[in-house]
Amino acid sequence: MSDLKGRVAIVTGGNGGIGLGMARGLAMAGARVVVAGRNAQKSEAAVKDLTARGADACAMVADVTDPAAVQRLVQSTLDRFGRLDVLVNNAGTNIRKPVHELALEEWHQVLDTNLTSAFLCSKAVYPAFKNAGGGKVINIGSMMSLFGASFAPAYGASKGGIVQLTKSMAVAWARDNIQVNAVLPGWIDTDLTRQAREQVPGLHDNVLRRTPAGRWGEIDDMAGVAVFLAGPGSDFVTGTAIPVDGGYAIQG
Ligand code: NDP
Numbered sequence: 247m248s249d250l251k252g253r254v255a256i257v258t259g260g261n262g263g264i265g266l267g268m269a270r271g272l273a274m275a276g277a278r279v280v281v282a283g284r285n286a287q288k289s290e291a292a293v294k295d296l297t298a299r300g301a302d303a304c305a306m307v308a309d310v311t312d313p314a315a316v317q318r319l320v321q322s323t324l325d326r327f328g329r330l331d332v333l334v335n336n337a338g339t340n341i342r343k344p345v346h347e348l349a350l351e352e353w354h355q356v357l358d359t360n361l362t363s364a365f366l367c368s369k370a371v372y373p374a375f376k377n378a379g380g381g382k383v384i385n386i387g388s389m390m391s392l393f394g395a396s397f398a399p400a401y402g403a404s405k406g407g408i409v410q411l412t413k414s415m416a417v418a419w420a421r422d423n424i425q426v427n428a429v430l431p432g433w434i435d436t437d438l439t440r441q442a443r444e445q446v447p448g449l450h451d452n453v454l455r456r457t458p459a460g461r462w463g464e465i466d467d468m469a470g471v472a473v474f475l476a477g478p479g480s481d482f483v484t485g486t487a488i489p490v491d492g493g494y495a496i497q498g
Contacts (some may be wrong), residue, residue, distance in 0.1 A: 432491025
C-alpha cells in the first residue's frame with residue numbers, strides 16, 4: 247500500500263522544510279524525487295540529504311510562479327525519468343501584515359506563490375498523468391485554510407483557495423484516475439515559522455498551549471501522509487483536506 251518503487255515525484259519547495267520532510271518520505275518509500283526550488287545551493291543540499299538515505303533524487307531550479315519555468319520543470323522530469331506519477335504543490339511564502347497594511351504587490355506575491363503555482367503545476371502535469379492512466383496531486387494548505395489570523399490575510403486567502411482548488415481538480419480528474427488531496431499542516435518547525443516566531447509575539451508558546459500533542463511539528467512528521475497520498479492506499483481518497491497538526495484544529 248505504501249510502496250512507491252518506480253514512481254516519480256516532483257516536490258515544489260522540496261529543498262527545505264515541509265517539502266523536504268515529504269520528499270524524504272516519498273524517497274524512503276522508493277520513489278524517485280525531483281526537488282524544485284529557486285535556490286540551487288539549497289536544492290543541492292537537499293539532494294545530498296536524500297541520496298545519503300539511499301534515494302534517487304535530483305534538483306531542478308524552477309520558480310513556480312513562472313508558467314514557462316513550470317513547463318520546463320515538468321518536461322525535464324519526463325525527459326530524465328520517462329514518467330511522472332506524483333506532484334506535491336508545497337512551495338509557499340508569507341508576508342505578515344494586517345490587511346490594511348498589505349500592498350497589492352505583496353498580495354499578488356503571496357497568492358502567486360501559494361495558489362497560482364498549484365494551478366500552474368497541476369495543469370502542467372495533467373497531460374502526463376492522463377496519458378499514464380493516473381496520478382496523484384498533493385496540495386499543501388494550512389491551519390489558515392480553516393482559521394483566520396490578523397497577520398495573514400493573503401496567506402489565509404491562498405490557503406483557503408488551495409482547499410477549494412483541490413476539490414475542483416479532484417472532481418474534474420477523478421475519471422482520469424487522478425486523485426487530488428490537500429494536507430493541512432499544523433505548526434511545523436521550518437524557516438517559514440522561525441521567521442513567524444520572530445515577527446509574531448507569543449506565537450511559540452501559544453502554539454504549544456493550543457496543540458494537544460504539546461509540541462511543534464517536525465518536518466519528518468509530514469512524511470507519512472505524503473506516502474499515503476502518493477501511493478495506492480489512497481486510490482479511493484480524493485478531494486479531502488487532511489490536518490497533520492498534533493490535534494491543533496480540533497482543540498476546543
Ligand atoms: P520553507 O520556507 O522552509 O519552505 C518553502 C519552500 O518553498 C522553500 O523551499 C522555497 O525554496 C520554496 N519556494 C518559495 N517560493 C518559491 C517559488 N516562487 N518557486 C519555487 N519554490 C519556491 O517553509 P515551510 O516548509 O514551512 O512551508 C512549506 C509549505 O507548507 C508552504 O506552502 C507553507 O505555506 C506550508 N505550511 C507551513 C506550515 C509550517 O508550520 N511550517 C504550516 C502550514 C502550511 P526556494 O527558496 O529555493 O525557492
